[in-house]
Amino acid sequence: MSIQTPTRSAPGADERPSLHVTTSNARRRTLMSRAMAGVLFLTVMAAVTPLAILLWQVLSNGWGPFGWEFLTTIEPLSYRETGGGYLHGIVGTLYMTGVATLISVPLGLGAAIYLTEQPKGRYARIVRFFTDVMTGVPSVFVGLAVYALLVSGSGGLGLGFGTLAGAASLAIIMLPIVVRSSEEMLRLVPPDLKQASFGLGARQWQTTFKVTLPAAAPGLTTGIILAVARGAGETAPLILTALGAREVVWRLTGAPQADIGLIMLDGFRQPFEGGIERAWAGGFTLIAITLGMSIIARVVARRSQI
Amino acid sequence: MSAPTTERPQPSGLIGSARQRRADPIFRAVLMVAASSVLLILAAMIIRTSIEAWPVFAKEGIWGFLSGRQWSVGTSRSEVTGTYGAFPFIYGTLLISAIAIAFAVPLAIGIALFTNELAPSWLRRPLTYTVDTLAMVPSIVYAFVGMYFFRIEVWAPVGQFIAGTPAGEVPFLSGPVLLSSYWSAANILAIMILPIITAICRDVFAQVPADEKNAAYAMGATKWEVMSRIIVPHSFSGIVGGSMLGLGRALGETLAVAVLIGSTRDMTSSVFQPGDAMTALIANTFQDAHPEAIWALLAIGVTLFFITMIVNIAARLIVARVNTRVGGGAAV
Numbered sequence: 001m002s003i004q005t006p007t008r009s010a011p012g013a014d015e016r017p018s019l020h021v022t023t024s025n026a027r028r029r030t031l032m033s034r035a036m037a038g039v040l041f042l043t044v045m046a047a048v049t050p051l052a053i054l055l056w057q058v059l060s061n062g063w064g065p066f067g068w069e070f071l072t073t074i075e076p077l078s079y080r081e082t083g084g085g086y087l088h089g090i091v092g093t094l095y096m097t098g099v100a101t102l103i104s105v106p107l108g109l110g111a112a113i114y115l116t117e118q119p120k121g122r123y124a125r126i127v128r129f130f131t132d133v134m135t136g137v138p139s140v141f142v143g144l145a146v147y148a149l150l151v152s153g154s155g156g157l158g159l160g161f162g163t164l165a166g167a168a169s170l171a172i173i174m175l176p177i178v179v180r181s182s183e184e185m186l187r188l189v190p191p192d193l194k195q196a197s198f199g200l201g202a203r204q205w206q207t208t209f210k211v212t213l214p215a216a217a218p219g220l221t222t223g224i225i226l227a228v229a230r231g232a233g234e235t236a237p238l239i240l241t242a243l244g245a246r247e248v249v250w251r252l253t254g255a256p257q258a259d260i261g262l263i264m265l266d267g268f269r270q271p272f273e274g275g276i277e278r279a280w281a282g283g284f285t286l287i288a289i290t291l292g293m294s295i296i297a298r299v300v301a302r303r304s305q306i
Numbered sequence: 307m308s309a310p311t312t313e314r315p316q317p318s319g320l321i322g323s324a325r326q327r328r329a330d331p332i333f334r335a336v337l338m339v340a341a342s343s344v345l346l347i348l349a350a351m352i353i354r355t356s357i358e359a360w361p362v363f364a365k366e367g368i369w370g371f372l373s374g375r376q377w378s379v380g381t382s383r384s385e386v387t388g389t390y391g392a393f394p395f396i397y398g399t400l401l402i403s404a405i406a407i408a409f410a411v412p413l414a415i416g417i418a419l420f421t422n423e424l425a426p427s428w429l430r431r432p433l434t435y436t437v438d439t440l441a442m443v444p445s446i447v448y449a450f451v452g453m454y455f456f457r458i459e460v461w462a463p464v465g466q467f468i469a470g471t472p473a474g475e476v477p478f479l480s481g482p483v484l485l486s487s488y489w490s491a492a493n494i495l496a497i498m499i500l501p502i503i504t505a506i507c508r509d510v511f512a513q514v515p516a517d518e519k520n521a522a523y524a525m526g527a528t529k530w531e532v533m534s535r536i537i538v539p540h541s542f543s544g545i546v547g548g549s550m551l552g553l554g555r556a557l558g559e560t561l562a563v564a565v566l567i568g569s570t571r572d573m574t575s576s577v578f579q580p581g582d583a584m585t586a587l588i589a590n591t592f593q594d595a596h597p598e599a600i601w602a603l604l605a606i607g608v609t610l611f612f613i614t615m616i617v618n619i620a621a622r623l624i625v626a627r628v629n630t631r632v633g634g635g636a637a638v
Contacts, residue, residue, distance in 0.1 A: 033528035037424055043416025044433065047504070050497050051440050054451045110340025117337070127341045129622065134348055136551065136618035137611065138558025140585050144607040145351035147600075148358045154597075155358060172347055179344065198315035203326075205333035207317065226442075233444030236560035239589055261446040265561065268450050276454075283447045294442045298435070 055287070062284025065277045070285075074247060079267060079275030086282050088248045092163070092258035093289075096242065097232045099167035099252075100174055104231075105224055107171075108178025113208055115179070116186040128183075134176040142172045143237030151241060161256040163249065166242030170231040177230060181223025185216045222301040229293035233286060235261025260286050352611060359605035361386045371605060372396065377571060379591075379599040390602045392609060394573045398583040399610070402488050402563065403556035405577065406495035410503055411549045417500075418507035419533050434508070441501035448494055449565040457490040457566060465489050465578045483578040486568030491583065494562045499552035506548030506625065510541040543624050550621030554614045557585075564589040584610045 022030075070085035111127065118124040146169040150159045159165055189212050197207040213220070238244075243256035244266065264282040267275035317330060363371055365386045374391015381387070421433045462485050468474060469481035483489070514537050522532045538545070568580020569590055588603050595603060 029528050029531065033530035036530040036533075037420075040416045040420040040424060043413045044420050046413055047417055047437055047440065047497075047500055050456075051436060051443075053455065054443065054447070057451050057455050058447060107340050107343050110337050111344055114337035114341035117334075124341070127344055129626075130348055131344050132622050133615065133618050134344060136554040136558070136614060136621075137348075137351075138560070138585060138614055140558065140560040140588050141355075141607045141611045141614075142351070144588065144604055145355050148354045148604060149350060152358070152600075155354070172351075175344065175347070195315045198317050201321065202317065203333075204317040204330045208333070229442060233442070233446075235444065235446045236585070236589060240592055243593070261444065261561075264446055264450060265565075268453065269565070279450060283450050286444050287447060290442050290444055291439065294439070 058280065058283045058287050061277075061280040062282075062287075064280075066281040066284050070278070070281050075263065075267075075278065076274070077246075079270045079272040082274040082277060084274075084278065086260055086263055086278065086285065088245060088258040089260040089263040089282065090285065091248050091250075092166075092242065092245070093232060093260045093286075095250075096163055096166040096170055096238070096257060096259065097228060099163065100170035100231050101224075101228050103167065103171035104174040104178055104227070108175050108227075109182055109213075109220070111175075111179045112182035112186055113212075115183045116212075117204075119187075131176045131179045135180065139169075139173055139234055140236045140240070142169050143240035146172065146237065147240045159253045161241060161243035162253045163242070163251065163255075163257045164253045166238050166257050166259065169237035169241045170234055173234055173237065174227040174231045177227040178224060181226065182216075182220050185219030185223060186212060188219065189215045218300050218303050222297040225293050225297040225300065229290045229297070232293070233261075233290045235259060235265065238262055239265075352608075355604050355608050355611070359601055359608050362390055362601050362605040366390050372609065375573070377602075379596070379602065381596045382598045383596065386598055386601065388598060388602070390605065392584070392606055394571060395582050395584045395587050395606060396609070396613075397573055398488065398491075398567065398581040399557055399585070399613075401577070401581070402492040402495055402567070402583060403553055405488070405492035406499055406556045407549060407553050409493070409496035410500045410552055411545070413496075414500055414503035414507050414548070414552075415538065415545065417504045418511050419537065421504075421508055422511045423529065423533055423537070437501050437504050440497065441505075445498070445559065445561045448498055449562040452490065452494045452562055452566050456494065457485050461490050461493045469578060477575045478577060480576045481578060484568065484580055486566055486580050488567065488577045488579070488581050491563045491567040491586075492577070494566055495556045495559055498559060498562060499555045502555055503548045503552040506551060507541070507545060510544030510548070511537050513544075514540045543627065547621045547624035547627075550617050550624065554618040554621060557614050557617065558610065560585040560589050 065082075069083065071090065072087055073083075073085040074088045075086065076084040111131070115124050115128055146165055148156055150157050150165045150168055151161055152158065153160075193211050193215055194207055197211045202210070238257075238259045239262065242259055242262065244262040245256045245258040247258075249255050249257050260282050264279040264286075267279035267282070270276075321327075366374060366389075371390060371392055373393050374389070375393050376389045376391045377394065379388045379390075417433075417437060421430055421437075425433055462483055465483040465487070466481070468479055469483055473479050474481060518536055518540065519532055522536050527535070563583050564586040567583055567586050569582050569586060570580045571582060573581060584606050588606060591599065592603060
């Protein structure tokens with residue numbers, strides 16, 4: 001009894017190689033696949049290398065001038081002088097980001113709850129679409145619009161440059177990010193939880209505040225922290241709304257406000273050693289704030305139950 | 307599993323006093339207002355800026371504003387006296403964005419393919435975080451490091467090399483290579499838009515049905531053949547949508563461009579020479595602008611808004627057609 005494959009039984013004109021023999025074509029295709037894997041790895045390197053260089057540059061140049069003095073004093077009047085720090089900028093950035101968070105988080109959460117309660121509604125669809133579109137609005141246009149709406153006296157509210165105008169522009173940039181991420185998180189809350197709450201006779205607002213929001217809390221926090229980090233790192237709209245200041249400003253309106261990014265921009269475009277050194281430390285501070293926040297966000301996300 | 311015979315529980319409506327019963331309608335109204343705020347803010351921004359910019363459009367004509375090549379700013383407080391032609395800025399914005407897209411899209415596809423298909427599973431998460439971190443770095447830091455490191459050590463030498471090869475004979479790629487140029491601005495943009503395109507690509511590649519991939523493997527296809535003939539064609543419209551989202555970002559990116567493009571008004575034909583862009587003009591000249599010039603900057607802003615809006619809406623429609631669950635996550 002012998003079952004032979006045609007390859008073995010029919011030597012001659014009809015001969016085909018065994019499947020175990022690698023043909024030159026197969027070898028070429030395997031080589032091609034391996035080579036392309038190498039190319040794809042290179043593309044990854046092309047993204048990782050600039051990030052590594054960027055972080056290294058900011059760390060190595062920024063660590064030296066960064067320190068207690070940098071955090072607690074304001075800039076000297078001349079960019080030539082070394083020493084001094086970004087206290088006014090740090091205050092301004094945190095102040096404006098804080099006010100922007102207070103504006104954008106309640107609005108954004110409210111909108112996100114609305115969108116999850118009406119997943120298929122026509123109006124909800126429109127809002128969802130324009131929220132997505134709003135994430136792509138150029139930040140400098142937001143700055144111009146807030147200038148025209150709030151800062152400028154002719155036709156606008158005439159609040160002047162300052163904390164509130166800066167915070168408003170950051171809030172507009174953060175709002176769609178908060179809505180999007182919150183909606184995604186709220187949608188992950190199992191409907192059973194909500195129905196159990198309704199079944200116990202809870203009202204809609206009670207269910208939302210006592211069941212849905214707590215269940216989604218870690219995810220919501222992650223999204224909000226990422227949005228805040230984005231706001232803290234924005235500088236472009238502040239050129240047109242906060243304008244910049246050379247002292248610590250606590251007023252909400254009526255006085256231009258400082259910002260780390262704005263001071264950096266002024267400092268590193270001047271050819272003076274002192275200003276550039278402080279700008280490196282400023283860059284270090286900004287990176288520490290934004291990356292620190294995104295790390296916190298990831299840690300919170302890992303604790304998420306849903 | 308809810309029982310099929312009973313209706314799902316609804317929020318209770320009829321218990322409690324009249325005051326308590328009013329709570330839910332009020333709650334819903336508040337939510338409605340919050341949701342509407344997005345639309346209201348968007349509408350207020352575009353209407354207000356258009357009204358402010360109108361005198362400039364009225365004097366130059368919309369086509370004249372878009373195609374004019376002269377930008378000389380007047381100093382009036384009440385009327386439009388200067389000449390405003392935005393073409394050099396529009397050209398600069400479109401040019402650097404196009405170059406950035408040409409660099410970033412192939413890289414993003416490569417990174418997404420590597421992350422999804424080739425990387426060992428323990429490496430996937432760190433890779434995703436690393437690319438997303440690129441999106442978290444503030445634009446001002448890109449501008450700074452671009453100015454003090456990348457343009458000096460990387461982009462200008464590479465530009466020098468390209469201008470020295472036979473390709474340098476083409477006016478578009480001819481020297482001399484300057485530090486601040488369209489080229490430098492385009493390169494920083496490519497790095498900055500990489501994360502969003504990569505994130506969308508990762509999401510759409512993950513949506514390719516496993517059956518199709520497995521069928522191809524069963525036929526003896528290599529990894530590369532599966533990637534290039536199954537995954538990429540299947541995700542084509544998603545890639546287009548992601549690229550357009552990246553394009554929208556590139557068009558609107560401000561500080562890195564403002565610092566690196568060089569800000570000259572003459573449109574040079576070579577990418578290695580300085581130019582100007584719409585966002586760069588707004589950021590660089592706003593602080594010294596007279597009221598009249600601010601209207602002109604608002605007109606530039608409105609133009610920029612409409613260009614990015616068209617790109618973004620098209621991108622969202624394409625991405626949404628692929629799948630509503632494609633969001634891009636933290637990079638967006």
